[in-house]
Amino acid sequence: MKNKLKFELNDAQLDVVIQIEFGGKKVIYLEWGRGTGKSFILAYIMLRMVQQMPGASFAFVGPTYQQILATMLPSTKNALKKLNIFENIDYVIGKDGTKLGYDAPIYTPDKWNNIMHWSNGCTFQFVSMDNTSSGRGLNSFGEVGDEAVLFDPVKLYNNVTITNRAKEARFENCSLFGAKIYASSTAMTKRGKWFTDKEEFCKLPENRKTHYFIKASAEVNMHNLQDGYLEQIKAEAPSELHYRAEILNERPTEILDGFYPQLKPHHYYVDEENDYLVSITGNYTKASFNCKQDCDIDKSRPLILSIDWGTFSGAIVQQKLPNKHRTLKEFWASQQSDSKDEEDLINDFVEYYAPLPNKTVHLYYGHDGNAKVKKGTNETYGDVLVSLLKKKGWTVYDKSKRKPVAPHNDKYILINMMLKQSSSRYPAIEINEYNCPNLIIGLERAEAKEGKNGIEKVKKDERNSSMNQAHTTHLPDAFDIPIYSIYKHLLKPAKEYWDLPTTM
Structure with missing residues (x-):
């Protein structure tokens, strides 16, 4: 010195x-x-x-x-x-x-x-x-x-x-x-x-x-x-x-009338295994950062993997726990920017969660997953995901095969009731803040509009090539799919009293 x-x-x-x-x-x-x-x-x-x-x-x-x-x-x-x-x-x-x-x-x-x-x-x-x-x-x-x-x-x-x-x-x-x-x-x-x-x-x-x-x-x-x-x-x-x-240090304007108006910072949490991280200080590689660093996984329960794919493929990993629904991690791949596809996405998921003893996954996906891969065959894109996961040694339960499209308005009501936590009837939603940075930006910036069937999520940014697709509605869509599928039975009483406000 x-x-x-x-x-x-x-x-x-x-x-x-x-x-x-x-x-x-x-x-x-x-x-x-x-x-x-x-x-x-x-x-x-x-x-x-x-x-x-x-x-x-x-x-x-x-x-x-x-x-x-x-x-x-x-x-x-x-x-x-x-x-x-x-x-x-x-x-x-x-x-x-x-x-x-x-x-x-x-x-x-x-x-x-x-x-x-x-x-x-x-x-x-x-x-x-x-x-x-x-x-x-x-x-x-x-x-x-x-x-x-x-x-x-x-x-x-x-x-x-x-x-x-x-x-x-x-x-x-x-x-x-x-x-x-x-x-x-x-x-x-x-x-x-x-x-x-x-x-x-x-x-x-x-x-x-x-x-x-x-x-x-x-x-x-x-x-x-x-x-x-x-x-x-x-x-x-x-x-x-x-x-x-x-780069220019301009503060983004806040989305006030969004699709997730009840989402607040208290829904985010951090829970890392710091004893493990401290143990690798001075001697670590990229592969060291796997699920061993996460304390929020219930190893006795299956993981929930939901995927929204296309030229941009987004995946969200969640778990259903007593009285709460926890979002553990995001993965994404863009064919436009890095030539990665859904197979790479599955590989990333498998590598990250390789240390888990319980390799059971409940798979969810959007309606595109039920489309046929090729004409004249019965194999769907969802079937391809199931096959990829099974080849990697995972037990897979396909939860979206032949399931109808979830209405935007119903998702809006259900998820915001769960976020609001005004009743113990609804499990609390928790999101791992540091494992889901792009998801959180996408959720906070997702806009809403009044459609013919109620509140709709605005999807225009998905068609905007100048937008970072990790910050649009792809990851929020993957976030929504299992939540609606698992908890939609709670929706009927909520619809009777919900007044569909866009700001609360």
């Missing part, structure tokens, strides 16, 4: 440095689009924390431990390389560096497998929102995190903020002593509203001296990007909405 180097900061990055080093700001929120330089500035802040406070302990915060391992750590390590900071030289991950001659930290952790240990004794403890104990034992001198729109603000306070309490007289004049720096692209779902609301919070008179909120898009970082980058990214973007939100 002794080598000097020069690098050029963009205006947004420079603003952060000025506010930290000279502006007295301790709490900073960065709402930056992809390509703006979040990873670099967060790595720079981490390095400055290490330089200012040798031996201090900090929190490295992510939405889930899986995302810390799979997304945040790789980008952080790449950014640190640009600062001439290298793994296994300047820091180690998942082990005690004192055995390599590193200085000991002020506060020695009980375990090292979720620790980034720097040569001067500093440590960053990986803390995730899905693990209430991941911040246990931490006396933090500061905290830094990414993908903050995915955080639960209550868990952030309980798991992280209250640990930012460490005292050391020699650090009290350091600009990053007690700092809280959080970054994210703009919120695509209702969950992230807490983060974007911080913009107004930081403007309050009592907060202006110590709090700062900065918005920026990739346009501010053009000198660090390849020529024609924005034009190329726009051309390759899965949708105009995606490009404007993820």
